[in-house]
Amino acid sequence: MNDTFFVSIATFIYFFSFFLMLLCVIFKKRFLERAALSFAAIGFTIHTVSIVLRWILSYQMGVGHAPLANFYESLVFFSWSIMFVYLIARNRYPNVFIGIISVFFAFIILSYTSLSGGVDSAIKPLIPALKSNWLISHVISSFLAYACFAIAFGSSVLYLIKIKVQPAIVPDAATLDEVTYRMISVGFVMLTLGIITGAAWADSAWGRYWGWDPKETWSFITWLIYGAFLHVHLARGWRGVKLSLISITGFVAVLFTYIGVNYLLAGLHSYL
Amino acid sequence: MTGKLVKFFSSVKLTVFLFLVLAATSILGTLVRQDLPLETQRSLYSPTVFSVLNFFNAFDMYHSWWFTALLVLLALNIIVCTRRQFARIGKLVFGSREHFDDAVFRTSPIRRKYPVRGDIETIRRESDDIVRELISAPATKTSADSFFMYAEKGRYSRLGMPFVHISVLLILFGGVIGTLFGFIGQMNIIEGEQSREVTLYGDRETKNLEFDVRCDKFTVDFYETGMPREYRSDLSIVDRGGETLASNAVRVNHPFVYEGLKFCQASYGIAGALNYLVGVRNEETGEKLNLRIDAVTEMSLPDGEAVLVLAKFLPDYKGQGPTVLAALVGPGEKRDMFRIFRDGSRFNRVRKSGLTFSLKDFDVLYYTGIQVSRDPGVVFVWTGFILIILGFVLHLFFSHKRVWVKLSGSPENYELWVAASADKNRKALEEKLDGLIAGKLAVEQTT
Ligand code: HEM
Numbered sequence: 001m002n003d004t005f006f007v008s009i010a011t012f013i014y015f016f017s018f019f020l021m022l023l024c025v026i027f028k029k030r031f032l033e034r035a036a037l038s039f040a041a042i043g044f045t046i047h048t049v050s051i052v053l054r055w056i057l058s059y060q061m062g063v064g065h066a067p068l069a070n071f072y073e074s075l076v077f078f079s080w081s082i083m084f085v086y087l088i089a090r091n092r093y094p095n096v097f098i099g100i101i102s103v104f105f106a107f108i109i110l111s112y113t114s115l116s117g118g119v120d121s122a123i124k125p126l127i128p129a130l131k132s133n134w135l136i137s138h139v140i141s142s143f144l145a146y147a148c149f150a151i152a153f154g155s156s157v158l159y160l161i162k163i164k165v166q167p168a169i170v171p172d173a174a175t176l177d178e179v180t181y182r183m184i185s186v187g188f189v190m191l192t193l194g195i196i197t198g199a200a201w202a203d204s205a206w207g208r209y210w211g212w213d214p215k216e217t218w219s220f221i222t223w224l225i226y227g228a229f230l231h232v233h234l235a236r237g238w239r240g241v242k243l244s245l246i247s248i249t250g251f252v253a254v255l256f257t258y259i260g261v262n263y264l265l266a267g268l269h270s271y272l
Numbered sequence: 273m274t275g276k277l278v279k280f281f282s283s284v285k286l287t288v289f290l291f292l293v294l295a296a297t298s299i300l301g302t303l304v305r306q307d308l309p310l311e312t313q314r315s316l317y318s319p320t321v322f323s324v325l326n327f328f329n330a331f332d333m334y335h336s337w338w339f340t341a342l343l344v345l346l347a348l349n350i351i352v353c354t355r356r357q358f359a360r361i362g363k364l365v366f367g368s369r370e371h372f373d374d375a376v377f378r379t380s381p382i383r384r385k386y387p388v389r390g391d392i393e394t395i396r397r398e399s400d401d402i403v404r405e406l407i408s409a410p411a412t413k414t415s416a417d418s419f420f421m422y423a424e425k426g427r428y429s430r431l432g433m434p435f436v437h438i439s440v441l442l443i444l445f446g447g448v449i450g451t452l453f454g455f456i457g458q459m460n461i462i463e464g465e466q467s468r469e470v471t472l473y474g475d476r477e478t479k480n481l482e483f484d485v486r487c488d489k490f491t492v493d494f495y496e497t498g499m500p501r502e503y504r505s506d507l508s509i510v511d512r513g514g515e516t517l518a519s520n521a522v523r524v525n526h527p528f529v530y531e532g533l534k535f536c537q538a539s540y541g542i543a544g545a546l547n548y549l550v551g552v553r554n555e556e557t558g559e560k561l562n563l564r565i566d567a568v569t570e571m572s573l574p575d576g577e578a579v580l581v582l583a584k585f586l587p588d589y590k591g592q593g594p595t596v597l598a599a600l601v602g603p604g605e606k607r608d609m610f611r612i613f614r615d616g617s618r619f620n621r622v623r624k625s626g627l628t629f630s631l632k633d634f635d636v637l638y639y640t641g642i643q644v645s646r647d648p649g650v651v652f653v654w655t656g657f658i659l660i661i662l663g664f665v666l667h668l669f670f671s672h673k674r675v676w677v678k679l680s681g682s683p684e685n686y687e688l689w690v691a692a693s694a695d696k697n698r699k700a701l702e703e704k705l706d707g708l709i710a711g712k713l714a715v716e717q718t719t
Binding site: 217 | 284287288295298302306334456495499503524525526534535536643657661
């Protein structure tokens, strides 16, 4: 059986979970939230199975490698990371809105991979530059960081909606502010780790740990933006709208680092 | 004056400002190509734009004086901040582990006071249990009708942030050392040959190594799909006497390090070919003949006066495959260049002489592009990387918690004072403390 089949099933389940969460917000029924969470967990399990299966299939094809090596695989792993971070974070913040944000992103990303047609899902052998033990640690830390930033982006947007429109169903602004901050402080550490493992990898593949390649530079830019966020938060006590705007800017930089660089700028990181 | 300067450099405003300026200028550096020679850049822009960009070193921005100056400002900023931070936390981290100070019951973020009655020994034991469970075994001062307890945990977690900040300094320092005392460049070595000359990146100057590097063999390996699987250069280090000092294979992601010099597989190319087998056919007589030619040389044709000259090998001529540029030189004939294509290709030309030539076989002669670098700053960078992670772990996963308990008053109306503080997640500590007091302090509480 094909791994993409499992990805499609996970996509549907995430959508259903998202739908239940919306109902839960509208009708304020606890059992709906529990059901939505169960579906999210089932979807996540199937999503995990698809990744493991792809890993196994690549070995059966004789080109074995962790499925973290091209655009398709990175998108599947990105949405997986968002769900992973969400399922951990919800122990601390059992707030249905974090679920809505996460499941929504996971669903959108997976739908894009299957529907856009521009994302090749075939299992390919690894080119020499990608054959490195650093691949796994670098990709995992980078995408966990991106996942944290995606959730922070969602809560910042909700925060602005809450402040400007004041819908009654959106949770209180202080909770959203707190979620944004927590996600970014963890995401910042993961991003630092991602940059460090990337530097170590570049040192073995290209003989230098830092070379101001566009992808490297954009990860640095992203790092600076979130670094600014943490400093105005902790040391200057900024809260609220201004902080949300920095978080949103940071996520734009994340997207540019992840995707924009590859299409718009020339560099060594031409694979994703 | 120094006061003002210190204040300027200790401000987080400056940090945020520098972060944002570094980010903005770095964006610029990804819009303007940094990897092209100046002449190419000149052709990309109008003369005015070019001179403005060049004035601001925009074509090699990350090594420009002003970008360096921003990083230096950041370093000063970190130094001053960390000093100040140490002044604040030094006593907390390295001070005495017995902290009996009455003031905490008025100033701590978490404060409680309970009137209690009963036997002092029981109250002490119960308080001791609470503190143990909340934090750790307390240090206790006792007298006849009072006691004072103090306990703390995780004081070193306060070093997390200074570690992170100092690590950034170390990384910047390593970068400076690398730029000042290291070098990076490339050498192209043809299979079987050796060289000591490295062409440095950037200024294109050359640098001679202390020894020769010989490429014993270069191989490139493909998957069935045609994608490259592996590039491999077998290198030897050869001293001036011709003696081989070391040999190793270099593959992508598997550099070879010799005496602080790092050799990486960077590129490869076709330098030429060897062992040509050239087929010659006389179109009139139908006579066929194969010529073995070792390298690009002259070769007399056996049946006549003419000499075949192989002048240059081209790995691919306009998508028609490999060719050899050749000339046939006969007595009194003027040189006429032509191309010899692969066997079976219809481009093989019949010459005036009535002969057709074809390239039947040859061995490709590769050159390997080896990147050579030396970076004495890299130890500082790695140390900084490890420390920054350590700092983050201390900062994220540990917190400095402290608790004080004091019993005062007379047996008729004792007062039990409790104070606590935590540098992170204070609410959790507060809830746990209240829970423990409610559950364990069995002494009758008067309201
Ligand atoms: C590239 C350099 C820097 C990095 C990576 C960095 C990183 C960090 C991080 C991750 C935090 C913790 C934020 C949080 O958990 O919310 C922090 C806190 C802080 N940083 Fe920096 N920082 C840098 C430079 C500076 C500089 C130059 C200053 C000097 C003004 C500074 C001052 C502070 C202060 C005062 C805090 C709060 C510490 C506390 O309350 O414990 N940082 N920094």
